[in-house]
Amino acid sequence: MSTATPAAEASHGHGHHAxxxxxxxxxxxxxxxxxxxxxxxxxxxxxxxxxxxxxxALALGVRWQLAFPWESMPFFGELFAQQGGQISPEYYTMxxxxxxxxxxxxxxxxxxxxxxxxxxxxxxxxxxxxxxPLLNALSYWFMWPAIACFGMSFMFGGGPAAGWTSYPVLxxxxxxAPGSGMAQTMWLxxxxxxxxxxMMGSVNYMTTIINMRAPGMTLFRMPLTIWxxxxxxxxxxxxxxxxxxxxxxxxxxxxxxxxxxxxxxLVVNNADPTVGGGQPLLWQHxxxxxxxxxxxxxxxPAMGMVSDMMACMARKPIFGYKPMVYSMSAIAGLGFIVxxxxxxxxxxxxxxxxxxxxxxxxxxxxxxxKTFNWIGTMWGGRLEFNTVMLNSIAFVSMxxxxxxxxxxxxxxxxxxxxxxxxxxxxHFHYVLFGATLFxxxxxxxFWFPKMFGxxxxxxxxxxxxxxxxxxxxxxxxxxxxxxxxxxxxxYADPYLHPYLEHLLPMNQFMTICAILMxxxxxLLLGNFLISIFAGKECDDNPWHANGLEWxxxxxxxxxxxxxxxxxxxxxxEYSDPAQPEGKDFWMQTEPPPTSS
Amino acid sequence: MKRFWCAFFMFxxxxxxxxxxxxxxxxxxFPRGPSGTGAxxxxxxxxxxxxFYMILMITSVTFVGTQVALGYVLFTGARRSDTSHDAxxxxxxxxxxxxxNLEVMWSIVPAxxxxxxALYQMEVWAEYRVKDKFPEEVRKGPQAEVTARQxxxxxxxxxxxxxxxxxxxxxxxxxxDLYTVNDLHLTSGEPVMIWxxxxxxxxxxxxxxLRVKQDAxxxxxxxxxxxxxxxxxxxxxxxxxxxxxxxxxxxxLVAERExxxxxxLQELQAAQNDDGVPDAGDASDDE
Numbered sequence: 001m002s003t004a005t006p007a008a009e010a011s012h013g014h015g016h017h018a019x020x021x022x023x024x025x026x027x028x029x030x031x032x033x034x035x036x037x038x039x040x041x042x043x044x045x046x047x048x049x050x051x052x053x054x055x056x057a058l059a060l061g062v063r064w065q066l067a068f069p070w071e072s073m074p075f076f077g078e079l080f081a082q083q084g085g086q087i088s089p090e091y092y093t094m095x096x097x098x099x100x101x102x103x104x105x106x107x108x109x110x111x112x113x114x115x116x117x118x119x120x121x122x123x124x125x126x127x128x129x130x131x132x133p134l135l136n137a138l139s140y141w142f143m144w145p146a147i148a149c150f151g152m153s154f155m156f157g158g159g160p161a162a163g164w165t166s167y168p169v170l171x172x173x174x175x176x177a178p179g180s181g182m183a184q185t186m187w188l189x190x191x192x193x194x195x196x197x198x199m200m201g202s203v204n205y206m207t208t209i210i211n212m213r214a215p216g217m218t219l220f221r222m223p224l225t226i227w228x229x230x231x232x233x234x235x236x237x238x239x240x241x242x243x244x245x246x247x248x249x250x251x252x253x254x255x256x257x258x259x260x261x262x263x264x265x266l267v268v269n270n271a272d273p274t275v276g277g278g279q280p281l282l283w284q285h286x287x288x289x290x291x292x293x294x295x296x297x298x299x300x301p302a303m304g305m306v307s308d309m310m311a312c313m314a315r316k317p318i319f320g321y322k323p324m325v326y327s328m329s330a331i332a333g334l335g336f337i338v339x340x341x342x343x344x345x346x347x348x349x350x351x352x353x354x355x356x357x358x359x360x361x362x363x364x365x366x367x368x369x370k371t372f373n374w375i376g377t378m379w380g381g382r383l384e385f386n387t388v389m390l391n392s393i394a395f396v397s398m399x400x401x402x403x404x405x406x407x408x409x410x411x412x413x414x415x416x417x418x419x420x421x422x423x424x425x426x427h428f429h430y431v432l433f434g435a436t437l438f439x440x441x442x443x444x445x446f447w448f449p450k451m452f453g454x455x456x457x458x459x460x461x462x463x464x465x466x467x468x469x470x471x472x473x474x475x476x477x478x479x480x481x482x483x484x485x486x487x488x489x490x491y492a493d494p495y496l497h498p499y500l501e502h503l504l505p506m507n508q509f510m511t512i513c514a515i516l517m518x519x520x521x522x523l524l525l526g527n528f529l530i531s532i533f534a535g536k537e538c539d540d541n542p543w544h545a546n547g548l549e550w551x552x553x554x555x556x557x558x559x560x561x562x563x564x565x566x567x568x569x570x571x572x573e574y575s576d577p578a579q580p581e582g583k584d585f586w587m588q589t590e591p592p593p594t595s596s
Numbered sequence: 597m598k599r600f601w602c603a604f605f606m607f608x609x610x611x612x613x614x615x616x617x618x619x620x621x622x623x624x625x626f627p628r629g630p631s632g633t634g635a636x637x638x639x640x641x642x643x644x645x646x647x648f649y650m651i652l653m654i655t656s657v658t659f660v661g662t663q664v665a666l667g668y669v670l671f672t673g674a675r676r677s678d679t680s681h682d683a684x685x686x687x688x689x690x691x692x693x694x695x696x697n698l699e700v701m702w703s704i705v706p707a708x709x710x711x712x713x714a715l716y717q718m719e720v721w722a723e724y725r726v727k728d729k730f731p732e733e734v735r736k737g738p739q740a741e742v743t744a745r746q747x748x749x750x751x752x753x754x755x756x757x758x759x760x761x762x763x764x765x766x767x768x769x770x771x772x773d774l775y776t777v778n779d780l781h782l783t784s785g786e787p788v789m790i791w792x793x794x795x796x797x798x799x800x801x802x803x804x805x806l807r808v809k810q811d812a813x814x815x816x817x818x819x820x821x822x823x824x825x826x827x828x829x830x831x832x833x834x835x836x837x838x839x840x841x842x843x844x845x846x847x848x849l850v851a852e853r854e855x856x857x858x859x860x861l862q863e864l865q866a867a868q869n870d871d872g873v874p875d876a877g878d879a880s881d882d883e
Contacts, residue, residue: 090840163837169814170797170839176746177839263815268796269746280798280813314673315681320694323703345800345835347813350725354718361714368706369699375665376698380690382681383673385598393605393670400662401612404655411651411713413644413720417807420800420835466604473608477615481624486804488835491843499627499804499831506624575681575689584681584689 023453026555027532033141035133036558040140041119042451045444047143048111049525055102056518061087061095063475067504067511069493090178092492093161094154097179100164101150101187104298105194108432110143111440112301113201113236117229119447121205123549123556124223126214126565131207139200142193149190156182163490165291168261168283172253175269188251195244202236205229214548216567220325221588223547223571224318227325228304231332235293235300239336243290246283253278284346288339296335298432300328302439303370306395308571309446310374312545313389314381315584317572320373327366327373334363344415353412360410367403371396382575382584387461388543391442394469398434402427405480420490423483429476441465441524448528449542453554454535456527464523471517475510482506544585546571551589565589598674605670609663613656629805630828637830638823641807643720651713727819734789734821738765739782741791744799744812747841749832751776756865760858765791767817774864780832781860782824784851789821800836803849811836824851 029039030046057076064073065087077085087095118136122129130136153159161179162171170176171184209230213222222230252258259276261283266274311318318324340348340356374396383389405427409415418424441464448456482503487494494500541550548567552560566589573579573586580593619625626634626645636642679686722729739762741752754765755772763772782788792801794812801820802809810820824830834845852860 088840089843093837093840093842161840167798167837170837173797176797266794266796266814267745279815315689317691317693319692320699323694323699345809346811347816347818350721353721353725357717357721358711358714361710362707364710365703365707369703371662372698372702373694375662375669376694378666378669378673380676380692381669381673382677382689383598383670384677385601385674390601393666397605397609397663397666400659404659407655407710407713408648408651411647411717413717413724414648414651416724416809417641417644417648417804419809420802469604469608473612477612478624481615481619484619484625485623486627488802488833488843490837492840493843496844496846497831497833499629502623572693575691577691582682 022553023537023555024532025557026451033137035129035137037118037122037130037133037136038451038556038560040136041115041117043140044110044114044118044143045116045451047140047147048107048115049528051102051106051147052111053521053525055099055107056521058095058099058102060514060518062092062099063511063514065092065095065492066494067508069495087492089492090161093163093177093490094159094179094183096490097160097163097187098150098154101160101190103432104164104294105191106143106147106150108298108436108440109194109198109294112298112436113198113205113229113232114140114143116225116301116305116440116443116447117201117205117232119451120225120549121208121229122212123450123552123560124226124547124571125209125212125217126548126561126567127208127212128559128561130204131212132204135200136204139197139204142197142200146190146193146197149186149193153179153183153186153190156186160184160187165287166250166283167287168250168253168278168280169263169266169268169274172250172262173266173268173271173274174254175271185251185254188247188254192244192247192251195240195247198236199240199244202233202240205233206237209233214565214567217548217588220322221567221570223304224307224321224324224328225301225304227328228301231328232297232300235297235332235335239290239293239297242286243294246286246290249286250283281343281346281348284343285339285348288342289336292339292342293332293335295428295431296331298436300331302395302436302443303328305443305446306392306439307374307377308545308547309388309442310377310392310396311572311574312446312543312585313384313386313392314378315384315574316377316381317570317574317576318373319376319379320369321570321572323369324373327369330366331363334359334366338363341410341415344412345419357410357412361407364403364407364410367399371400371403386445387456387458387465388442388446390462390465391438391445394438394465395435395442398430398438398472401477402430402434405430417486418483420488421483422479422487422489425489426476426479426483429479433472434476438468441468444524444528446543447549448531448535449538450549450552450554450556452532452535453537454531455538455542456531456535460523460527464520464527467520467523468517471513471520474513475517478506478510541587544583546573546585546587548588551587566591568592598677599671602667602670602674606663606667609659613660616656627804627831629830630826636805636807637825638806638808639825640720640724640822641805644807647717647720650716654709654713730789730819730821731787733787734819738789738791738819740780741765741793742780742801742812743793743795744801744834744838744845745795746797746839747834747845749778749780749801749845749847750795751778751780753781753861753864756858756861760862762858762861774861774868776864778832778847779850780847781850781852781857783854783857784824784827785853787821787823789819792818792820797838798836799834799838799845802833802835803830804833805830806849809835824849827852827856 072085259278261278753774754763799812830849832847
């Protein structure tokens, strides 16, 4: 069986430009309906990086208003085209709604599962592609109707304005908010498309990981990235249907006159009183039943990737591999029974508050175990302080903050006060940006050579890290203080309330940091784009890493491996004294000395 | 450069700790409110603050400990990488796959601490929300009904009888009821209860100085009790996104002695019953 043929064909087909063309093989197919998992991964990556800019711009709009309320916003103000660039309160609600929507549904979830999941799963387990390549391609292309729906929602009265949580009654009744008309319907359709896309990916990942591992790749020889992706796929498969169902219920409520969430007798904005016997809390339960596991969907793959990068850059095995796996599983399992902690002040039965508090406290435990194991992994290692490592360390350092601030809001009485204040905003940005996005930045630098056969520029990478890290902490750390000071979320003008007036200078400082951070992303994007064509060329295993993906050519041809790889050991055998050649890495595919 | 990055990762937690340390002095902490100190203005609020500080202490110790450990592994790891792994006399990388004892230790200790935090919080939560645990004083009924709507707080008080004593607040509006908007007057120095409702979308009844927050849910009547220790004005605002004007649901809670409140209610009743037509007997009042 000539599994090497595709690679050979590819280089023959491109004649004397073969060398250059090979490196751009994935990029050249990026506009096509390719069923190659690597092309789909790159498609996801480029799409999500673009969406990161969109989501970031929306966030800057929010930050502008908080720092300079009602003042015309330079440059972006023209785009808002309302009252001479001034952000109106209606527009403000749309800005934060769409910032969260874009960042969650179009950046974080697809960049982890879509981009890296796609690119890495077959390569890291030694498969030639996903189990269902066509389904895989569809999963990418279903992102575009979602993007279209979210984009079009801006055209109907300015965009959905009920927050990304879209609590009915606000989101269910057309008269409740300027964006609650067609825009909200488009938003719900967008979420449905994203859900379909995720579900197709999830089924595919589970099947691929269970069925298509290379010989010798036992479950406990899988890299933690694969474990992260696997557990995430399971989470998605079981949580997403609930959100999809809830979304359809809300859609039917809005368009067909069903009443699931709207109680009778409400008079919203002088419209006729509502008829029906719905219950708004039902949405919150359904929504958070998905959206709390979704927080882990947005975290677990990054945890896995950081583990891989960290072991490689510390030249040391993962400290406590199995506890890492069990912790991720525990996070996933507990993740299904903690959703009520978003609803402590919602008016649900207080007894539920107690049970959800205990389960939420307990979910901090596996997170703590993981943190200790990451530090243990670096402990006694030979650390390389490159961009990959810096971002990975940042992941751990920031995750500690995000994890610890979570304990405050898990404690119900304390949550009474800090709920819906900026403390919450600080917390989830430390987890989703501080942890996940730094992990993603590291992963981009780490696996870029495998995608394009070149490295990204280290100096630019470090500057990007430096500025992002400073900007990030400058923006989000003070939010804890704002929260303690009682500044509520989603306020277009908090300074209307006398006890918040003195917080304006702090908000201005945070906005300046946010702008700095926003501009720093140009470095990442520029580095990414230029390095594709002009980055330093490198061999197939530039980091001296152990994983299967590094035994494939860069970029891997269609079918990935010249022949089916055989796995002899786990992926973290760095600095093993038993390594026969004295190398500080021992690839998973290298046969042990006895068999050679 | 390696040392720079080690120092860089240690620099920011130091800044974070200093920032939190100086925050109360800079008025970046709990709203100073009428007390001027930032202390909660209700007994239950004080206990919430105590719980907050307890968690702050535990998390601070964990934070500092974790960052110090991180700093240690970074600096020693940087030193090790000064020499290549195969160089003569190079410090060896520690080849280990983990430690069972350590895993057990750092699972059990945090588990115990977290469980302790959770159980320790139960009592305050129960007193705040579980009806059977509500204080005796509030069982006689609510002093007012607060109905949130876009974008204001409508407040309904029971009217006064002939002797100037408040009637009982009925679930449904009565002809004798008295109304205000964005102006909630309640008795200070004793636990009081309100009924919380919403007329349109979700809102949240937030009294930052008293550490009270409760969502107003359309279709539900939610009893909320609290006690303002001092007779003064407090901020009342909305904490659940309720539409474009969410930020401007600004109101006040006036906590006052019961006798002052009754006087105020009488004035309110007089103003509300005043039909603008001068009575023959009241002619002199109109001058």
